[in-house]
Amino acid sequence: MYFAKRDRRGQASSAVNAYTEVISYKYAISTDKINTMNDIKRLSRITAILTQLQAKRLTTASRLAEKFRVTTRTIYRDIRTLEEAGVPIIAEEGKGYSLMDGYRIPPVMFTENEANALITAELLIQACKDESLIKEFSSAIQKIKAVVPNYLKERTEVLEEKLAITKIYTDTGKKSKYLLSVQKALLEHRVLAIEYTNLSNISSVRELEPFAIYNNEKDEWGLIAYCRLRKKFRSFLLNRIGNLTLTDKKFNPHALTFAQYRKKVYGD
Numbered sequence: 508m509y510f511a512k513r514d515r516r517g518q519a520s521s522a523v524n525a526y527t528e529v530i531s532y533k534y535a536i537s538t539d540k541i542n543t544m545n546d547i548k549r550l551s552r553i554t555a556i557l558t559q560l561q562a563k564r565l566t567t568a569s570r571l572a573e574k575f576r577v578t579t580r581t582i583y584r585d586i587r588t589l590e591e592a593g594v595p596i597i598a599e600e601g602k603g604y605s606l607m608d609g610y611r612i613p614p615v616m617f618t619e620n621e622a623n624a625l626i627t628a629e630l631l632i633q634a635c636k637d638e639s640l641i642k643e644f645s646s647a648i649q650k651i652k653a654v655v656p657n658y659l660k661e662r663t664e665v666l667e668e669k670l671a672i673t674k675i676y677t678d679t680g681k682k683s684k685y686l687l688s689v690q691k692a693l694l695e696h697r698v699l700a701i702e703y704t705n706l707s708n709i710s711s712v713r714e715l716e717p718f719a720i721y722n723n724e725k726d727e728w729g730l731i732a733y734c735r736l737r738k739k740f741r742s743f744l745l746n747r748i749g750n751l752t753l754t755d756k757k758f759n760p761h762a763l764t765f766a767q768y769r770k771k772v773y774g775d
Contacts, residue, residue: 567603637686683745693717698756
């Protein structure tokens, strides 16, 4: 990742200099032209557009224009600048823009506020009610911490000592442990085989076609799925699943959308 540099006093240099370094070095944009606030805003926007292109499979000029509060014509100009600098952007007619498969954009600047937000998010995840999410997020956050420069590390470590989520220590409710497996099944259209105990403490074995995932007012994770036993959509709390198997059986995606389901169940 690129980070704002320190001066002799250990202070981060300005975001302007960091953006200038990243964009001018990686994309050969002349620093002679970086003289006005408009130029600086454009550099910031171009960096953000690159981040968007890597984060999403496809994005449109109109969506980018709305996000950055500029015209689509301005976005077209920014895209052209990136293309001229050698960034392999693919334009799919009627669909939008994407980066060529296998291409990775250079790391972007990571601010102190962003680092603090991640530290806070780590605590919030630790307080959530799914063990698989806690485990994988902790693994991801350690990789991020590994590349944080020392001057930011020192400050985030101080923040870690001063932050607490009381629910971590007081909540004795049962956690689920299958959220990420359920997500995988949903994305790959694979049938789940589960042992489930309902609110009346009646156990049964089910085969489910995952449809959507939600988090309720008790911070419990739930799955909406087509139950092959009951022949209808049902809701299942993940912390009531005793055993779960991700089978090799496939199912066709349901024509019903999650928005249509919510409207049907909860109304407008």
